[in-house]
Structure formats: structure tokens, C-alpha cells
Amino acid sequence: MSSVRGFTLELSRIEYVGQGLVRPECVIVEPGGTLWTSDARGIATRIEPDGRQATLGPEVPEPNGMAMDRQGNLIVASMSGGKIHKLHRDGRSEVLLDSIDGKPLGAVNFCFIDSRDRLWISVTTRHLPWWSAVVGSVRDGYIALVDEKGARIVADGLSLTNEVRLDAAERFLYAVETVPGRLLRFSVRDDGSLGDPEQFGPDSLGIGGYMDGFAFDAExxxxxxxxxxNGLGVIFPDGSYQTVFEDPRPAVLEAMTVKQRNGTIEPADLGACAGNTLQLPTSIAFGGPDLRTCYMGSLAMPHLLTFRAPVAGLPLAHMR
Incomplete structure (x- = not known):
């Protein structure tokens, strides 16, 4: 039986790391304990184990999902900017990718590096500004792969693609469709091409249960x-789901869902979902010497969330 079964967390047990962060959507943890989070004041902020902070890179539009390469550089998606940036450890930055087949990327959401140093990219929509795709329920999100052959699209026609990750054996690539809020998975062939998508896990996390970021643990x-x-849950290998914690506003979620269905949703409706204790958490990363310390980013909080998990996380490529 999984050590996570039955695990729940009172909101009062969640602690905070960092200060003054602006839209810290994604978190990367280094083996030595240094944290990196996307930050709209630049590209990313580094938080040392002793609490010292430094924001690096020029200001880019909505720095979002990130990956770290084996040299410790960050590969960062600029969602509103439609580009992939490489942020070197010394603060230098460059545009790594801004088009595929001569066409703009669109709203780039997330980057993931696998054990073969291949870069997987999720694009929420080809539309910029990207909110128009949310209003119109547009299904033009896609997944791209960058390897020794270059950049190419490997899955298309997705609904507001969010984070993408490979499992431990790298047999499947998992991808979030933010709306309606479900997880898909694709078999991964040796050449990087993908099989047909299949849904994995529940149809819904509850009303307004839009998925964002995710991470695998060692089990x-x-x-x-x-x-x-404003919550966190766990999808088990059998597809069942369990809530770990949440801070929902039911009436606001009801109203937002209605507006989503009739095409009148606005960015303010998302902001109104922010809870009294937690505000719009977006991602999760495992760190610490035993990989059991969890860190979460958000769209609205000036700090990261942190708590202890009953299981270790799956090490990412830069940790191995």
C-alpha cells in the first residue's frame, strides 16, 4: 500500500520560503538546497539555503515553467512573450527558441529535460494574448520536442496544455489539459514521437478543479x-485521487465555471478564486537531502509554500 494513502495536511502546517516574489509560478530545487523560482521582476530568483535572494535576468513577459540542465542553467518559458529563454547561472540570458518551422511558438507554458537531455516543451495555445484561448475554449495547444534533430511538434490539438513530464522509466509523457482539468499520457517511442493520448486519473478534481503543475514521487x-x-492532491498509479489540502471558495468556483462555459470568463475571475490562506498554487517540486521536502509556487503569493511529504520525490535529470 502506498505510504501516501490517507495523507492530508492542515493548512496551518504549511510554511513559507522567500519574500517579495512576483508570480513565482515554478520551482526548481538543486541537490544542495538552493531554490530557483520564476519571477516576473526578471526571469528567475535564486533563494540560497541561508535565505539570501537574487533576481536574475532581464524582465521578460510572464516567466513560467522551468527546467534545469546538467550545467545548472535554467531553461525558462516566457508565456506572454512566446519564447524559451536560457538563463545562465551568472545572470546572462539568451533566447533559446522562438519558433518552430518558421512559425511563432505561441504561449509557451513549460519546459522539461529528460535523462537523454531532450527538451520537452508545452504550449498552452498558439494565440497571444493567451487568455483569448481560455475564453473561446480553443484546442490548439501542443507539445514540442527539441533534440539532436532540432525542434518539432509531437502532439497537437490539446486544450490549454500545461506542465508535461516523463515518468521514471520514461515510457510515458504525461500532460495536463488545464481546462477541463485532466491528465493525459502518451507512450514515448525511442525517436521521441508519441502514441495516441489516453486520459489518466479522474475526470475532475471537483468544481473548478483545473490542474496546473504536477510532479512524480518515488512510488x-x-x-x-x-x-x-488552492489545493494539492495525489493521483495514484491505479488512477484514483486523494486531496492533500485545499482552500477553496465554492461560490466563486461555481460562478467562474458558469462563465467559462458561456465564454465570458475574465482574468479577474481567476484572481477571485484565491483563498484566505493559499492563493492560486501552480506547481510542486521535491527537494531536501531525502527529497521529501515539498515546495510549491503560485500565481499570487510573494513566497513559496513548503511542507514535508511521507515519500521522496522522483529525482529530475539535473539531480542525477
Whole structure:
């Protein structure tokens, strides 16, 4: 039986790391304990184990999902900017990718590096500004792969693609469709091409249960951020789901869902979902010497969340 079964967390047990962060959407943890988070004041902020902070890189539009390469550089998606940036450890930055087949990337959401140093990229929509795709329920999100052959699209026609990650064996690539709020998975062939998508896990995390970021643990469970419910849950290998914690506003979620269905949703409706204690958590990362310290980013909080998990996380490529 999984050590996570039955695990719940009182909101009062959640602690905070960092200060003055602006839209710290994604978190990367280094083996030595240094944290990196995307930060709209630049590209990313480094938080040392002793609490010292430094924001690096020029200001880019909505720095979002990130990955770290083996040299310790960050690969960062600029969602509103439609580009992939490489942020070197000394603060230098460069545009790594801004088009595929001569066409703009669109709203780039997330980057993931696998054990073969291949870069997987999720694009929420080809539309910029990206909110128009949320209003119109547009299904033009896609997943791209960058390897020794260059950049190419490997899955298309997705609904507001969010984070993408490979499992421990790298047999499947998992991808979030933010709306309606479900997880898909694709078999991964040796050449990087993908099989047909299949849904994995529940149809819904509850009303307004839009999925955002996720991470695997060492048992193969998937920890998922429910951004509008201000929560976190776990999808088990058998597809069942359990809530770990949440801070929802039911009436606001009801109203937002209606507006989503009739095409009148506005960015303010997302902001109104922010809870009294937690505000729009988006991502999760495992760190610490035993990989059991969890860190979560958000769209609205000036700090990161942190708590202890009953299981270790799956090490990412830069940790191995």
C-alpha cells in the first residue's frame, strides 16, 4: 500500500520560503538546497539555503515553467512573450527558441529535460494574448520536442496544455489539459514521437478543479496542483485521487465555471478564486537531502509554500 494513502495536511502546517516574489509560478530545487523560482521582476530568483535572494535576468513577459540542465542553467518559458529563454547561472540570458518551422511558438507554458537531455516543451495555445484561448475554449495547444534533430511538434490539438513530464522509466509523457482539468499520457517511442493520448486519473478534481503543475514521487504517484481550488492532491498509479489540502471558495468556483462555459470568463475571475490562506498554487517540486521536502509556487503569493511529504520525490535529470 502506498505510504501516501490517507495523507492530508492542515493548512496551518504549511510554511513559507522567500519574500517579495512576483508570480513565482515554478520551482526548481538543486541537490544542495538552493531554490530557483520564476519571477516576473526578471526571469528567475535564486533563494540560497541561508535565505539570501537574487533576481536574475532581464524582465521578460510572464516567466513560467522551468527546467534545469546538467550545467545548472535554467531553461525558462516566457508565456506572454512566446519564447524559451536560457538563463545562465551568472545572470546572462539568451533566447533559446522562438519558433518552430518558421512559425511563432505561441504561449509557451513549460519546459522539461529528460535523462537523454531532450527538451520537452508545452504550449498552452498558439494565440497571444493567451487568455483569448481560455475564453473561446480553443484546442490548439501542443507539445514540442527539441533534440539532436532540432525542434518539432509531437502532439497537437490539446486544450490549454500545461506542465508535461516523463515518468521514471520514461515510457510515458504525461500532460495536463488545464481546462477541463485532466491528465493525459502518451507512450514515448525511442525517436521521441508519441502514441495516441489516453486520459489518466479522474475526470475532475471537483468544481473548478483545473490542474496546473504536477510532479512524480518515488512510488509513481503524481502530485497535482489544483490552482483554482488552492489545493494539492495525489493521483495514484491505479488512477484514483486523494486531496492533500485545499482552500477553496465554492461560490466563486461555481460562478467562474458558469462563465467559462458561456465564454465570458475574465482574468479577474481567476484572481477571485484565491483563498484566505493559499492563493492560486501552480506547481510542486521535491527537494531536501531525502527529497521529501515539498515546495510549491503560485500565481499570487510573494513566497513559496513548503511542507514535508511521507515519500521522496522522483529525482529530475539535473539531480542525477
Amino acid at each position: 509513481g504517484n503524481i502530485w497535482v496542483a489544483a490552482v483554482c481550488r
